[in-house]
Amino acid sequence: MERELRLMKGNEAIAEAAIRAGTDGYFGYPITPQSEIVEYLMEAKPYETTGMVVLQAESEIAAINMVYGGAGCGKKVMTTSSSPGISLMQEGITYIAGAELPCLIDNIVRGGPGLGTIQPAQSDYFQSVKGGGHGDYHLIVLAPASVQEMADFVELGFDLAFRYRNPVMILSDGAIGQMMEKVYLNPQKERSGTVPEWATTGKPPDRERNIITSLELDSAKQELFNLKLIAKYDEIKEKEVRFEEFQCEDAEYLFVAYGTSARVCQKAVQLARNEGIRAGLLRPVTLFPFPEKQIERFAEKVKIIFSVEMSAGQMKEDVMLAAAGRVPVFHFGRMGGMVPTPEEVLDFLKSKITGD
């Protein structure tokens, strides 16, 4: 299959990949640093070629509920936003999780809390991997570290969403969204003409009516549904953990980092190795499910683990749970839209080796 090579922003790559993946509908609301996505789609006019619906909603609240409606019809639908907008969507996201609907949500994260900043951050980790809205649920969370993965994860995200009837979030950040890199794009796929059997398509005489809902007033039945969801999440944890190792074989010091921070850490590993320090990087590609077994294994081998993230240390909690006290875990990161440099990361590593 011939893939087309293009130079694109991460945000543009998502939009183009969405068209090429045969997405049925995109519903979004402008917010920096991801407005290029809806702009790109409006300019590309896929509704004239593939028939993909593109609509600028009146709010993120409306956009995510349009996604609910489209997903309830069994269609491949998606939205994108950035942190404050994703916060507004949380109501819709928990209803989507509760109704077990497949969809794709891209968060091009910016610094918070509140309006915060429009610069890149990774401070929406808790919100993304722990649920985000009310109730016991999880999203499947993919963390791209390149423009290529921004494109590739659209199709992967839809595959996972439909396989598990679960919303999938691509947790990216302003840096990956805004930077340009080469990207290989898949050829145009046809939009699927078929929908799953649970979809609301109008009731033919030969089946029961389909109802999309997250409501169950009978507590015993609701608990059974909660248990069913947990069984689904357990299956996802069993089968869908994705990660990448960089120079981990002989590592004494392990960085755990995703997205932009992983790119910074990759350079920091090289700088450390130049100085004879055996550092390695474990990059979670899925943040839910989290590569806890892999971290657990490294905790038996390495001397220190560093959770490097552009937040106050949100992922560190999951790294510590996986390490379970076997080895010291430190957090290093910058916040507020500041991106750490490889030298800063290396200096922090060295300070912990010498115990400064």
Added chain:
Amino acid sequence: MTEVTGIKDYIKPENLVYSKTRLMTDNILHYCPGCGHSTAHRILAEIIDEEGLQQDAIGVSPVGCSVFLYNYLDIDWQEAAHGRAPALATAIKRLNPGKVVFTYQGDGDLAAIGTSETIHSCNRGENFLIIFINNGIYGMTGGQMAPTTIPGMKSSTSPYGRDTGQMGYPLKITDIVATLPGTYYVSRQSVHTALNVRRAKRALRKAVQYQSLNRGTCFVEIVSNCPAGWKMTPVEANRWMEENMLPYYPLGDLKVPSAETSVIPDNKE
């Protein structure tokens, strides 16, 4: 003295004047005695059946008393979060342009928490039907003040009557959407008398038939009662509604299509 005959003598097809609505399921309605929801459900089910639209209809139910509407009408349904039904319907219709899509929403759902979704879907001229049940109160949560509670009307959160100085004015949202270029047909009806049921059904049927034209949003308000929430008997509630609600929310069409645009194509066969 006429000869006494058994009831069985009358049960013949030629004597049938009324029957259970085919599209109503056997689930027991949870509504309070005298509530207008049951009647509104029934005429909606009748119209969908009579127009042969069971296979084409996709409904969106709200949060409020009619949250379980999906248990009563035998069609495909999606249950929306509070106020968001028009957003769901927007996507459902745009992704399934050949289907007949409608929302069924109460006053709190449509005119308070969902005002934005209501106004913007009507303003975009989304090609679906909004059915709006206005009883001036939050029935399901126990009788709190609604955006449409009329001045002086008592509720559990306006126990001394709605004080417009403190609580603001009732929102005539149907009048607002009638001014938007995106709406095609806007009507206000009631179902508290046999005559009004027939009129409401006529208006609803038109709104359903207009769906095949795809010329914009159709919006039918049904002013209704809430005997339990208003703390009245059903008869008192209907009388109170006539004397107090209807002067504030007068019945009739607010916006009708011009004659040349409203011809319904005969494309059913």
